[in-house]
Amino acid sequence: MVTEDKRLDAFFTSNGHLNKRLSGFRLREAQQRFAVEVSSALARNETRMVEAETGIGKTLGYAIPIVLSDKRVVISSYTKALQDQIVNEDLKTAIEVAGPHRTVAILKGRDNYVCVEKLKHLGPRAAGQPQLVRDLNLLNAWSYRTKTGDLSEIGTIQPELKAQVTTTAEDCQGRHCSSFDRCPFYRARDRAVSADIVVVNHHLLVASYFSDTALRSAILDREFQLIDEAEHLPEILRSAVMRRFDFSWLKDLIQDLAVANKEVGSQDSVLIDIQQSFADFSKKLSRSGLEMESASTDPAAIRERLVDFLDSAESLLLNLKSILEPRQLQSRLVLKMLLSLTPRVEKIQMLAADIESQSANLWYDLGAEGPVIYAATQSGQGLPRYIDLDSTPKLFVSATLSVAGDFTFFQNQISEAPLLGLSIKGGFDYTQQVLGYRLGSDIAVDHDHFISNLIERVLPVLPSKTLMLFTSFQALTEAEELIRARYSSELFVQGDQAVGDLIERFAGARAGILMGTRSFWQGIDVKNAGVECLVIDKLPFLSREDPVVSGYAQSLNVTQDWFTSYVLPDCAIRLRQGFGRLIRSEDDRAVFIIGDPRFWHASYADVLQRALPSFQWTQAQSDVQQFLGKV
Numbered sequence: 001m002v003t004e005d006k007r008l009d010a011f012f013t014s015n016g017h018l019n020k021r022l023s024g025f026r027l028r029e030a031q032q033r034f035a036v037e038v039s040s041a042l043a044r045n046e047t048r049m050v051e052a053e054t055g056i057g058k059t060l061g062y063a064i065p066i067v068l069s070d071k072r073v074v075i076s077s078y079t080k081a082l083q084d085q086i087v088n089e090d091l092k093t094a095i096e097v098a099g100p101h102r103t104v105a106i107l108k109g110r111d112n113y114v115c116v117e118k119l120k121h122l123g124p125r126a127a128g129q130p131q132l133v134r135d136l137n138l139l140n141a142w143s144y145r146t147k148t149g150d151l152s153e154i155g156t157i158q159p160e161l162k163a164q165v166t167t168t169a170e171d172c173q174g175r176h177c178s179s180f181d182r183c184p185f186y187r188a189r190d191r192a193v194s195a196d197i198v199v200v201n202h203h204l205l206v207a208s209y210f211s212d213t214a215l216r217s218a219i220l221d222r223e224f225q226l227i228d229e230a231e232h233l234p235e236i237l238r239s240a241v242m243r244r245f246d247f248s249w250l251k252d253l254i255q256d257l258a259v260a261n262k263e264v265g266s267q268d269s270v271l272i273d274i275q276q277s278f279a280d281f282s283k284k285l286s287r288s289g290l291e292m293e294s295a296s297t298d299p300a301a302i303r304e305r306l307v308d309f310l311d312s313a314e315s316l317l318l319n320l321k322s323i324l325e326p327r328q329l330q331s332r333l334v335l336k337m338l339l340s341l342t343p344r345v346e347k348i349q350m351l352a353a354d355i356e357s358q359s360a361n362l363w364y365d366l367g368a369e370g371p372v373i374y375a376a377t378q379s380g381q382g383l384p385r386y387i388d389l390d391s392t393p394k395l396f397v398s399a400t401l402s403v404a405g406d407f408t409f410f411q412n413q414i415s416e417a418p419l420l421g422l423s424i425k426g427g428f429d430y431t432q433q434v435l436g437y438r439l440g441s442d443i444a445v446d447h448d449h450f451i452s453n454l455i456e457r458v459l460p461v462l463p464s465k466t467l468m469l470f471t472s473f474q475a476l477t478e479a480e481e482l483i484r485a486r487y488s489s490e491l492f493v494q495g496d497q498a499v500g501d502l503i504e505r506f507a508g509a510r511a512g513i514l515m516g517t518r519s520f521w522q523g524i525d526v527k528n529a530g531v532e533c534l535v536i537d538k539l540p541f542l543s544r545e546d547p548v549v550s551g552y553a554q555s556l557n558v559t560q561d562w563f564t565s566y567v568l569p570d571c572a573i574r575l576r577q578g579f580g581r582l583i584r585s586e587d588d589r590a591v592f593i594i595g596d597p598r599f600w601h602a603s604y605a606d607v608l609q610r611a612l613p614s615f616q617w618t619q620a621q622s623d624v625q626q627f628l629g630k631v
Contacts, residue, residue, distance in 0.1 A: 008064065013027065017098070018093075028055075028427055030056045034424050037050050037424070043069070045223075046420070048396070048421070049401055049422070050422050050424065051399065051407075054426055054428070060093065062075075062228075063094035067094040068098050070196075072221075072222050074200060074225050075228065076199075076202050076204075083201055092104075103194070105192040105195035107188050107199070108201065109201075109204050111166040113166065114139070114149045115166055115179075116184070117173075117179040118167060119143060119165045121259060146184075149188075150184070155498065186214075192219070193221075204219070206236050223393075227396050230397060232522075249344070250278060250281070254275060257271060260333045261275070277319075306373060317348070320337075320341060324337060387414055387415040400580065403573060403610075404610040427586060429586075431616065432589075433588055433589050435617075435623065436591070436592045436593070436615055436618070437461060437624050439454075441453075442600075445539075450537075454595040464489070466535060467535070469517075471517070471538045475537055475538070479537070483513065487513070507526065514529075521577050524581065525581075531588070531590060534590060536578055538596045539596045541567060568604055591624055
């Protein structure tokens with residue numbers, strides 16, 4: 001293949017640098033074509049959409065052109081796990097073979113790095129909690145050895161402990177913190193600022209535009225952006241624009257007040273009183289569920305109740321500020337609390353003003369710690385599209401950007417103007433590698449016995465290694481109970497342990513079923529796990545009760561075509577993502593089963609069927625056995 005950048009010819013050929021560097025390297029024309037598109041976009045500073053099917057070798061396909069370009073580039077991925085893979089595998093290889101002079105840094109959100117200041121003050125809080133003390137001792141020992149402060153180095157950490165040793169942009173004191181010079185997050189940020197290539201995730205990328213100014217010099221001061229798994233970006237952008245407020249910070253504040261009281265050196269009655277006031281308010285919030293439910297049919301009553309909660313919180317925080325100001329030199333923790341109060345009060349005031357003026361669409365969930373409030377712009381004001389945030393050229397890449405080759409759905413979410421879009425087919429022959437097994441009878445997805453009927457029909461045909469994807473945790477739980485009663489092989493269920501450990505155990509097992517919900521549809525890779533069958537229970541339609549989805553619908557002032565213009569293509573892409581877990585190499589051979597009868601009989605069924613690759617279907621169990629070589 002003749003390439004625009006002749007330098008690529010030295011890598012993506014049968015005797016090129018990659019073949020010499022990587023054992024088992026396969027020359028893929030599709031990967032070479034993808035690399036050419038990336039190189040062209042970089043050279044011309046063009047914004048494009050490139051869909052590269054599974055199996056192309058996408059990450060290495062863009063890593064080589066980026067390293068060769070000598071441009072300052074930010075690469076954004078959907079997950080932190082993919083961030084690590086990009087840096088430690090593909091970019092590492094690209095640097096070795098194409099640009100030893102190029103520097104790379106990885107940057108994650110603040111809650112991935114230990115907060116040295118919070119760790120220092122956690123000891124007094126942990127007293128009387130043996131398990132917490134043991135885990136804290138291990139964490140302290142690790143903190144002296146680590147070079148990065150990235151908590152992923154120590155594996156799984158208790159959520160309760162992690163929350164107490166990490167911080168947020170709102171709570172971080174920045175240069176005012178006494179541990180600033182030793183802060184792992186700011187050290188990582190400084191490395192990112194000076195690096196030629198920085199690898200972030202979508203949440204961090206979006207936060208650098210909207211909420212975390214400390215990230216901007218590291219992320220936005222770049223000549224080019226490559227956004228991997230780009231189909232997730234619009235949802236993250238909408239979530240950032242739709243303000244979310246909860247009262248989870250109350251627990252930490254109450255604990256900080258208790259510790260500060262001890263640090264002051266004597267029992268300060270004023271601090272004790274304000275601590276009790278916050279504790280009483282916290283109890284009131286936890287009991288708010290019944291009150292909010294009783295008002296759920298009266299929007300005016302809901303707004304009034306929410307404003308009451310926010311006014312009470314604002315009053316308490318302003319009172320606390322007046323109490324802490326004369327005491328700020330008595331304790332570093334007191335100063336830390338004082339500095340965090342102003343941004344929190346401002347956020348409460350803005351939200352309360354939106355509610356009272358009805359200038360935003362509002363939703364709420366009832367959590368254990370009180371209401372979680374969402375606010376989105378009213379229809380007509382519009383939501384920003386990612387292309388409009390700045391003028392940096394952007395390359396959006398993914399295995400699932402189009403619906404049957406049509407980029408309209410994704411493009412409309414990121415840009416009002418047309419963009420160049422290209423689909424590159426992969427090297428998999430689905431007609432030979434996949435057989436669809438169509439179940440004999442149809443039961444509506446809202447039927448009480450839908451899951452039990454599905455399990456009863458699929459168990460007789462399941463091979464030794466199966467992946468089952470569900471659209472809800474409730475369906476997964478029901479299926480797990482039914483399968484355990486009738487299936488002898490081991491089950492590997494999402495939530496039983498860390499995802500990476502769970503998949504590693506499943507891959508090493510001779511037989512078993514791996515079961516997961518939505519995050520497993522695109523967040524895992526079971527390559528080399530020997531999966532012979534994928535079962536999907538239902539079509540992955542969005543719920544209109546989701547606050548973010550509802551807010552987006554209302555903000556766009558959608559009409560009756562909301563289903564066909566948004567919900568249906570979104571479902572098609574999610575279905576394709578789930579299907580993409582099945583075939584991960586040219587040697588895979590597997591059966592696909594979907595339990596939802598709407599895939600066959602709904603008026604929109606052809607849209608969903610065309611979203612998947614073409615392969616043969618059967619209703620005969622014997623065909624399945626023969627396809628898998630079991631007879």
